[in-house]
Amino acid sequence: MNIAALLTSAGINISVCVVLFSLYSILRKQPSNFNVYFGRKLATRCSKNIDLCLERFVPSPTWVMKAWDTSQDEILTIGGLDAVVFSRMLTFSIRVFSVAAIICTILVLPVNYYGRNRIHKDIPFESLEVFTIENVKAGSRWLWTHCLALYIITVTACSLLYSEYRTITNLRLVNITGLPPKPSHFTILVRGIPWSSEESYCEAVKKFFTYYHASTYLSHQIVYRSGAVQKLKDDAEYICKMLGDSLEQTCKPSMVQCYFCGGTNNFKIICNEIDSIHARSGYTDIHIDSRKKSAFVFFKSRYAALMAARNLQASNPMLWVTDQAPEPCDVYWSNLCIPYKQLWIRKIVTCVASITFVLVFLIPVTFAQGLTQLDKLEKMFPFLTDILKKQFMIQLVTGYLPSAILVLFLIGVPPVMMLLSAVEGPISRSGRKKSACCKVLYFTIWNVFFVNVFAGSVISQLSVFTSITELPAQLAKAVPAQATFFTTYVLSSGWASLAFEIIQPFPLFCNLFQRLVLCSGEDSFNGTVTFPYHTEVPRILLFGFLGFICSILAPLILPFLLFYFFLAYLVYRNQILNVYITKYDGGGHLWPIVFNTTVFSLLVAQIIALGVFGLKRSTVASGFTIPLLIGTVLFNQYCRQRFLPVFRNNAAQVLIDMDHRDENCRRMEEIYDQLHSAYCQFNTSSSQTDCFSYAGDRERAQSLQIPEDMETGKEIIQQELSWPVHR
Template sequence: MLVSALLTSVGINTGLCFLFFILYSVLRKQPSNYEVYIPRLVAEGKSKRRSHFNLERLLPSPGWVKKAWKLSEEELLSRSGLDAVVFMRIIIFSLRVFAFAGVIGVFILLPINCTGDQLEDIDFVNFSNNSLDVFTISNVNNGSNRLWVHFCAVYVVTIFVCFLLYYEYNYVSSKRIAYFYASKPQPHQFTILVRSIPVSVGSSVSDSVERFFREYHPSTYLCHMVVRRTNKLRNLIEARAAFVSFNSRYAAATAFHLQQGIDPTQWLAEEAPEPHDVYWPFFSSSFMRRWISKLVVIVACILLTILFLIPVLVVQGLTNLSQLEVLFPFLKSILTLTFVSQVVTGYLPSLILQLFLKIVPPIMEFLSSIQGYISHSAIERSACNKVLWFTIWNIFFATVFSGSVLYQVSIFLDPTNIPAKLGVSVPAQASFFIAYVVTSGWTSTSSELFRIIPFIWSLLKRPFVRDTDEEFEVPSIPYHRDIPRILFFGLLGITYFFLAPLILPFLLIYLCLAYIIFRNQFLNVYEPKYETAGKFWPIVHNSMIFSLVLMHCIAVGIFTLKKLSLASTLIFPLPVLTLLFNEYCRKRFLPIFVAYSAETLVKKDREDQNDPSMLEFLDKLVTAYQDPALLPIQFSVHSDGLNSPLLSSTEV
C-alpha cells in the first residue's frame, strides 16, 4: 500500500468522525432524540423529554466531552458497577502500554526503519508515492547491528507490559473484594443451584430437596425454590433443579464446593446468579439436549470460520490492484484513476471486513445461549471469548496466512515452522492493519457515539407511535462486542510495535476516542443489567499474554530472516518467562475471580449480624428465584384507556 492510499483512508475516516461528532452534539439536544442519546437520564428522571425551543439546540457544542472527562472512577463505580470500571481500565491499560511503546516506536524504531535501504530509499520529494513498507523493519538491512535496537525494544516492552498486567490484576482484584464488602446482601450470595435431584417414588422434587438439606445442612439450610418452567402451549412442568438458600454466605459457599451425594452425577451444585441475571430458557433443556447443543455450537463455529474466509479473500484481492485488473478487466480504466485506486486499496478492504464483523457478536451470543449457561452474564462472557478468538483467527491469521483453510491449519500442525512463516507474512500485512485500525477503530467508535441504528429506528417508528411518557428499556453495553475489539487492537499494537511503529499513533488516537466516548455512554446511555464484579478481567489478561507470546514468535522469525541468528536465540527465554509470569498470576489472582475466600465471606457475614434488615431479607429469599413467567401480570397506569387493562382490580 502506498502512503497516498493510507492518507486517503485517514482523510475519509477523519471526516466521518467529525461528522458523527457534530451530528451527535446537535441531535442529542433535541427532545425527540432523548431516548436515543440520553435514555438513562430520561429513565432516571434527570432530563425531561419536552423543553422550550432555543437557538442553542441547533448549534454543536463540546460540553459533553467535559462532563465525560470529569467523571471519576468512584462515580462510575456507583452508577454503572465494577464491570464498567473494569471496561474503562482495559482502555486505560492499553493507553499506558501504547504511550510507552509509542515513544520507543516512533522516536527510535521508526527513524531506524526509514534510514534503511533494504527495500528502497524514501523519496521525500514525492512522499505520498512511497510504499508503507519502507517504514517497517523490512527496510532495515539484513545483518545490520541496528536490529539490536529492535531486539532491546522487544525485551523492554515485554517487561513493561508484564509489570502493568500484574499491577492491573492486583488493582482489579482488590476492587472486586472491596466491591463485595461494600455491597448490600444479594440473594445469589446466599443461594446455590442444585441440579440432577434424585426423586423417590411417591415423592416430589420439593420434598426431596427439603428432606436432603434439612438432614445434611440442618443448621444453615433456610429455604428452596424448585425451578418450574411454563409457556403458552405446555402445562407447568418440572426440570429437576432447585435454588437452595442458606442463612449465611459462608454456608452457601461450603455447600457449593462440597460434593453433596455419594453419586457424583446427582445433587450437582453450582453458584446461583443474580435473580434478574438468570437465563430461564436454560432450564427447559435436558442434559442430552445441552450436550448435543455444545457439539452443534462447535460445528457452527467451525462453519462460520470457514465462511468468513470469503470476505477475507475478497479483501486480499482489493489490496492488490494488478490482481483486480486481471479478475475484472472492465474495471481497468476506472482503477487507473488515482483517487479510486487509493480508496479501493486504502479504505474499502477495512470497511468490508468491518461490515462483516458486525454480524459476529450477535451470532456468538446466540450460540453461547444454547450451550447450557444459567445466566445472561455467563452467556456474555462466553460470547466475549468466542468473538475475541474468532477475530484473532479470521482477521489476523487469515489475513496474514491468506490461502485455503487447509493451508492455514497445516501451518499450526508444525509448530517449528510457525516463527518463520510469521516472520515473512506479518510484516507484509502491516499497511493493511494500519488502515484497519483507522477504519474499524476510529469510525466504529465514533458511530458508537452517534448510535446510527437506534437513531434510524427511532425515525422510522416515530410516525406510528404517539409521543407519550411510557416507560422504555434502557440499553446495556454489549461487552461481548466492545471488549474483543479493544483486545484485538491491543494484539495488533503489541505485535506490530517493533515491526511497523507507524501503527502506534493511530492506535493511540483510537484509544483516546474510546476513552471519552465510552465514559459518555456510561453516563448517559448504558445501564447495567447484571454485575459480574470484574470477571471479564481474566479474559483481558489471557489475551495480552497471548499477544506477547505471539510477538516473541514473530521476533524469532524476523530476526532469523534478517540474518541475526544470535538475536533469535536470545529471544527464546522471553516466551518462557512470560508464560511463567502468567502461571504465577493465575495462581495468585485468578482464584479471587472464581470464588470469594472463607475469610472474606465470614467477615461479611459477621458485619450483617447486627443489621436489623437481615431478617426481612432472609424472609424474601423464598420467592427471590421465582420464574418471572409465573408472576402475576402487572399493568402500567396511564391516563388513557388504550394501554390500561380491560378490567381493573376493583371490577373483578
C-alpha cells in the same frame, strides 16, 4: 500501498468521524432524542418543554468534558464493576501504547526507514514497506534497537498488567465485603433433581437437604420453565378452583407475596407451600413440567452455601448438581430448566457450529484480501482495468475498501455468537455475555489476523503447513507484508466504529420511525440497552493484539492506534453515563479475559520477532528474545496463581467474617426474609430495573435512578446540556 493511500483512508474516516460527532452533539440536545441518548428513565422523568434557542443546533464539546471529568467512583456507581474494568482496560491500553509509540518512534522507525541504501521518494509517494522491518537488510547491527524496544514494551505491559490485576482484585473484594448482603451468597442452584413417582420435586429437595444439610438448610424454591408462564397461570387457577375460596381467606399480609389471590395478574411465583399443596392434593408438579426441574436452595450462612455449591452432593455426579446461584437480576431463567445431562451435548454442538461459522467466514476474508492485490483483481475482472489505472481509485481500493468490506461482514458475528452462547446453557446473563465475548474474540483474532496473514501472502505457498516448527518463520515473512492492511483496519473498524457507536444509528432510526411514521407518543420508544461488552471488549483487545505485534515491525500503526484508544476512552465513558442501563453486573469477570489476551498478544509478538530476527540473521537479537519469552510465561503463571482464584470463587475466610459480622449486628433474620422474595421468577420488571437493589448497596441503586422529582430532573438536563430549560 503508499503513504497517499493510507492518508486517503485516514481522510475518509476522519471526515466520517467529524460529521457524526458534530451531528451527535446536535441530536443529543433535541428533546425528542432524550430516550436515545440519555436512557428511558431520564427521558420519561424530565420535562420536554424546552426553550427554542440557537444553542440547540450548534455542535458543542460539552459531552467530552463531562466524560473526561467523571471519576472512577462515579463509573462504579452507575455502571458497576464491569464498567470500571472496561474503563481501566482502555486506560491500560493508552498507557502501554503511549510508551510503545514514543520508544518505536525514537528507536525503531528511523532504523526501518534508513535500513537500506536506497533513494527515498517524497513522503506521500513512499511505500509503507519502507517504514517496516522488511526494509532493514539482513545482518544489520541496528536490529538490537528492535530487541530493546520489544523488551521495554513487554516490561511496561507486564508491570501495568500486574498493577491493574491487583487493583481490580481489590475492587472485587470490596464489592463483596463492603456492601449489604447479597442473596446469591446464601443461595445455590440445584439441577439434576431425581424424579420420583412417589413424591414431588419439592418434597425431594426438602427431604434431601434437611437430611444431609440439617444444620444449615433454610428453605428452597422450585424453578419452573419460564417459557410456560401462561400454563403455570392456568395451573394456578385450577388449584384455586380445586381448593376453593378458603385459600384466599387464609392468605396473611405478612407473607412475601400472595400465592394465587387476585387472579392471574398478581401471580408471580409458586413457592414452597404451594408445592406441598400439590403433594397433599395429588396434583403434583409432574403435571407442570416433568423431569426437568431445578431449584434454588437457601442456606443460613454464606459459608454453608459455598460448601454446598463446591462439594459433590451424590455418588452419581449427574444428580444433585450444585452451583453458586447468580444474582437475582442476573439469572437467565430460560436456561435453568435445561436438563443437566444435556449440557455437554449443547457445548459440543455450539463448538461445532462456531468452527463451521469460522470456516464459512473464510470466503469474505479472502475476498477482502484480494482487493489489496491489483494485478490479480485486473485478471479476474478485466473491465476494471481502465478504472484501476486512476491514481485516486488505486488509493481508494488498496487503502480503504478491503478493511471497510471486512468490517461490514464482521457486523453479523456478535449476534450469532450471542445466540450460540445462549444455546450453550449458561445460568446467568453475565455468563452468557462472557461466553459470547470469548467466542467473538477468538473469531476476530483468527479471521482478522491469522487468516488475513495467510490469505494475503502465505496461503499460496504449499509448504506453509508442512511443519509446525516453520510457523514462526512463515509469520515473520507474512506479518510485515500485511502490516499496512492492519493499519487501515484500525482506521475503518476503530475510528468509524466509535462514530457510529456514539450516534446510535439503529435506536435513532427506530425513534424517528415511531414518531414520524407511526405517530406514536413521545415516550413509546424504549431505547435502553445494556452495554455490549461482547462486541466492544473483543474489538479493543484485537486492536491491542495488533498493536503489540506490529509495534516493532510496522510502528506507523501506533499513532493511529493511540488516537483510537483516547477517543474510545471518551466515547465509552459517555455511553456508560448516559445511554446504557446496567441491569446486572458480572463482578469484573471480564478482566481475566483481558489479561489472558494481552499475555497471548505479547507471546505471539515475541515469537514473530524471534522469527524475524532469525530471517535477518541477527544472532544477538534472537538470543535475547528467548529469555523474554520465558519471563512472560512465568509472569503469566504467577498472576494466575496469585489473582485468578479470587475471580473464580469467593474465599471462605471472607464469607465467614461476613457471617459473623451480620450475626453480631442481628441482621440474619432480616436477610432470611429477603431471600424468599429475591428470586422472583416471573417478575421480570423488578429483575431488570432494580438490579443494584440486589447486587449491592441500595444507596448505590438509588443513585442509579433518576430522581422522581420533576424539577430535579430538569436540573440534571440543564446541567448536562448547558442550555436553558423551560420550567
